[in-house]
Amino acid sequence: MKLPGPDHPITITANPNRVRVTAGGVVIADTSHALTLKEASYPAVQYVPRQDANMALLKRTERTTHCPYKGDANYFSLVADGKTLENSIWTYEAPFPAMAEITGLLAFYPDKVKIEEVA
DSSP, X not given: XXXXXXXBOEEEEEOSSEEEEEETTEEEEEESOOEEEEETTSOOEEEEOGGGBOGGGEEEEXXXXXXXXXXXXXXXXXXETTEEEEEEEEEBSSOOGGXXXXXXXEEEOTTTSEEEEEO
């Protein structure tokens, strides 16, 4: 486990905008409670509460990955509009203590879905 710091900063802030996630015109998530995670020089990631996502469209996969700063991630595929987008969503269900704010929230690969901030 590594801790965020000056050499690898990670910040988590409430997004003041509404965030909508769609795939093929189907709304996957729509929330005014997204958290924006900024990690080092990576693009910012929107983390969305599960209660604001259509969980019926998500299918848990066997894929897992490990981040030395956040912990182990689990993945979901998205089944929408007659298509399956494999491992397009990830979540940290038991992140390291420094990342507790994102526990159970969903993050989406922007190359697989459309993520919009709506004023």
